[in-house]
Amino acid sequence: MLARLHRLMAIGVIIAFGLNTPANGQSYANNPPLPETAPATSVYVADLYRSIAFCRAIGRQAYMVDCLAERIGAVAAKMPASGDRADMRAALATASRELGAVANKYRSRTQSPVNMTMGGANSMTTTRPLRGIAPENLNLALTAALTVMAQTETVLLRSAQTSQTRALDFQEVAGVIGSTKVLLRSG
Amino acid sequence: MFRKAFLLPLTLLFVLIVPFPAMAERVALVIGMGAYEHVVQLKNTINDADAVAAKLEDVGFKVTLATDKTQAELLDIMQAFSFQAETADLALVYYAGHGVEVQGVNYLIPIDANVKSNKDVVRVAISLDDVLKTVESARKMRVVILDSCRNNPFGDLVDTNVTKPEDPSTDNSTRSAGVQGLAPVNPDLGTLVAFAAKGGQVALDGADGHSPYATALMQAFTVPNLEISLMFRQVRDKVLEQTHNLQEPYTYGSLSGTPFYLAGSTGGSIDVASEADPRVAWADIKPEQEQQLRALADGGDTRSMLGLAYIRLNPKETRYNPAEAVEYLTKAAAAGAPDAQFELAKLYEQGTGVDPDAKKALELYEASAAQGFPDAVNDLGFLYYQGGLGLAPDHAKGIDLFRQAADLRHPEAMFNYAALIDDGVIKGKGPEDSAKYLYQALRSGSDAVLKQLTSDPAMFTIKTRQALQKILKSHNFYEGPLDGDFGKTTQGAIKVAFGLQS
Numbered sequence: 001m002l003a004r005l006h007r008l009m010a011i012g013v014i015i016a017f018g019l020n021t022p023a024n025g026q027s028y029a030n031n032p033p034l035p036e037t038a039p040a041t042s043v044y045v046a047d048l049y050r051s052i053a054f055c056r057a058i059g060r061q062a063y064m065v066d067c068l069a070e071r072i073g074a075v076a077a078k079m080p081a082s083g084d085r086a087d088m089r090a091a092l093a094t095a096s097r098e099l100g101a102v103a104n105k106y107r108s109r110t111q112s113p114v115n116m117t118m119g120g121a122n123s124m125t126t127t128r129p130l131r132g133i134a135p136e137n138l139n140l141a142l143t144a145a146l147t148v149m150a151q152t153e154t155v156l157l158r159s160a161q162t163s164q165t166r167a168l169d170f171q172e173v174a175g176v177i178g179s180t181k182v183l184l185r186s187g
Numbered sequence: 188m189f190r191k192a193f194l195l196p197l198t199l200l201f202v203l204i205v206p207f208p209a210m211a212e213r214v215a216l217v218i219g220m221g222a223y224e225h226v227v228q229l230k231n232t233i234n235d236a237d238a239v240a241a242k243l244e245d246v247g248f249k250v251t252l253a254t255d256k257t258q259a260e261l262l263d264i265m266q267a268f269s270f271q272a273e274t275a276d277l278a279l280v281y282y283a284g285h286g287v288e289v290q291g292v293n294y295l296i297p298i299d300a301n302v303k304s305n306k307d308v309v310r311v312a313i314s315l316d317d318v319l320k321t322v323e324s325a326r327k328m329r330v331v332i333l334d335s336c337r338n339n340p341f342g343d344l345v346d347t348n349v350t351k352p353e354d355p356s357t358d359n360s361t362r363s364a365g366v367q368g369l370a371p372v373n374p375d376l377g378t379l380v381a382f383a384a385k386g387g388q389v390a391l392d393g394a395d396g397h398s399p400y401a402t403a404l405m406q407a408f409t410v411p412n413l414e415i416s417l418m419f420r421q422v423r424d425k426v427l428e429q430t431h432n433l434q435e436p437y438t439y440g441s442l443s444g445t446p447f448y449l450a451g452s453t454g455g456s457i458d459v460a461s462e463a464d465p466r467v468a469w470a471d472i473k474p475e476q477e478q479q480l481r482a483l484a485d486g487g488d489t490r491s492m493l494g495l496a497y498i499r500l501n502p503k504e505t506r507y508n509p510a511e512a513v514e515y516l517t518k519a520a521a522a523g524a525p526d527a528q529f530e531l532a533k534l535y536e537q538g539t540g541v542d543p544d545a546k547k548a549l550e551l552y553e554a555s556a557a558q559g560f561p562d563a564v565n566d567l568g569f570l571y572y573q574g575g576l577g578l579a580p581d582h583a584k585g586i587d588l589f590r591q592a593a594d595l596r597h598p599e600a601m602f603n604y605a606a607l608i609d610d611g612v613i614k615g616k617g618p619e620d621s622a623k624y625l626y627q628a629l630r631s632g633s634d635a636v637l638k639q640l641t642s643d644p645a646m647f648t649i650k651t652r653q654a655l656q657k658i659l660k661s662h663n664f665y666e667g668p669l670d671g672d673f674g675k676t677t678q679g680a681i682k683v684a685f686g687l688q689s
Binding site: 040042043045046047049050053119120121122123172179181182183184185186187 | 529535536537538539543544545548561562563565566569572573574575576578579580597598599602603606607609610633634635636639646
């Protein structure tokens with residue numbers, strides 16, 4: 001048990017209260033599109049894995065929904081807005097926006113938004129403070145968030161069926177979003 | 188499927204802070220053979236076994252005592268002990284009796300062994316490899332102590348293929364009778380094989396009812412705060428002194444990075460072995476022993492370097508000094524110690540005591556994994572599967588590494604491999620295979636695995652859950668229906684299989 005806690009500490013996610021000006025509900029979908037020289041899908045897949053792990057490592061359930069909203073949005077923002085991965089970006093951006101809306105709807109009125117950061121070679125920092133869910137709304141928020149994730153996976157898999165060139169890429173991203181498993185690092 | 192995907196991380200956050208009772212079971216199989224039916228009987232071995240067993244019980248071991256057993260009896264006992272060892276942190280075997288090397292293989296001789304030739308030894312004796320197998324599943328440390336290189340009881344009947352020592356001080360008041368000695372062994376990392384006498388020497392029988400080696404061991408077992416590696420050094424020094432340098436105990440293999448204090452520690456915890464975090468466990472070492480560690484580290488002992496590094500990585504310690512830890516680990520890693528390479532990789536990955544350096548971290552993980560260090564093989568699998576430290580996701584390579592680490596009985600790797608089988612991404616494997624790995628992961632004692640299985644079993648398909656229930660049933664841990672429902676009954680069985688009391 002202690003080892004697990006230590007590992008979480010070692011991951012080093014730091015919660016910083018009120019460091020940045022909140023930009024609640026900020027959508028990455030509005031960011032300017034990147035040129036088509038964007039990296040391979042595997043880079044986004046790795047980003048998504050790391051983002052989910054990052055949100056898990058926070059250790060505070062109340063911030064999980066908004067963390068995923070923010071991180072998935074950050075990955076989407078790096079994707080090209082045109083070309084054969086535009087649908088992928090759109091699906092993730094929509095997921096981010098909808099998760100953000102869930103976090104906003106059920107947010108706590110008493111908990112301050114917080115920034116999260118993780119050091120190390122795979123460092124990661126949220127670009128805006130995350131909103132915490134009120135304890136009494138947690139179940140409702142989780143249910144709503146599950147629906148968003150389900151829809152996102154479905155959208156990605158549908159895109160995989162219609163994409164001639166990127167079917168495997170769509171499936172892979174859908175696999176990350178829809179994965180039921182947490183893979184474990186050594187204890 | 189996606190519902191579970193999202194719930195799992197959220198659920199995990201809760202379960203991470205719910206502690207399970209600490210377990211630090213230490214089990215010992217103490218074997219004494221004296222009343223041989225076909226070869227010369229030994230006088231003190233039963234005394235030794237009885238006394239060693241009593242001392243080990245005194246310091247908290249669960250002891251199985253086996254004296255004057257036939258081969259069949261001993262094999263049965265070893266099988267039962269092996270099952271016990273699966274959920275123990277430390278499994279120790281002590282053997283006092285005849286031992287012989289035949290063409291590079293060491294054999295322990297049961298009382299009914301009737302030997303006319305080399306072939307007979309293989310048939311009627313028990314190989315050291317078999318003994319090592321009985322402890323190989325212990326979770327943290329495995330120790331086999333052989334107080335047995337006392338003679339070759341079969342004389343010319345057996346070609347031991349061992350050179351006689353230059354000065355065969357094999358007077359007949361000892362248990363030795365001519366050609367003797369056991370062959371050097373090369374056990375796995377985390378396994379220590381201790382011989383009463385190094386190759387070519389005889390182990391004396393002793394004049395006061397116990398062998399010098401057993402006497403020294405019994406004294407050392409009960410010294411509190413004495414770390415196990417230092418304990419074996421003290422035993423060696425004592426035996427050398429008592430036998431006027433005629434007999435020098437010797438150890439082969441290496442202990443794991445986890446410190447053990449057989450008689451416990453007075454440094455705030457009763458049983459340091461129960462401390463899963465090596466940073467905390469090593470920090471409990473007494474100042475004079477830290478000095479010894481430093482001396483050993485200066486002499487090139489990489490485990491001592493690792494221990495000193497762990498102490499300096501404990502933020503609660505006044506000795507906290509990550510940069511110094513990096514120095515120790517760098518030295519040990521450069522000497523080729525895979526556990527140090529792994530720990531140093533983590534520091535480079537996290538940026539602890541050193542600037543984060545993904546390339547360096549990856550190189551160190553690769554170097555450690557190349558030596559088969561299971562933690563590194565699993566983490567490298569993780570990095571390849573999901574991508575990280577500059578690696579793009581490579582599922583095929585990740586899966587292969589998980590398989591390799593699972594074959595090394597790494598708990599998290601067995602869980603990961605089971606999870607990927609269950610996801611259907613590993614060709615030729617099905618729910619039964621997934622359940623088999625899950626069961627082995629449970630038995631090998633990973634808190635993370637236990638928590639995953641008890642907090643969100645629905646992450647696995649019903650077929651895998653049913654297959655796991657079937658395995659639990661076959662080991663008498665579970666009596667309910669094979670319905671895949673992981674309710675209270677199954678969860679209870681999972682915890683008992685893990686080693687927690689029902």
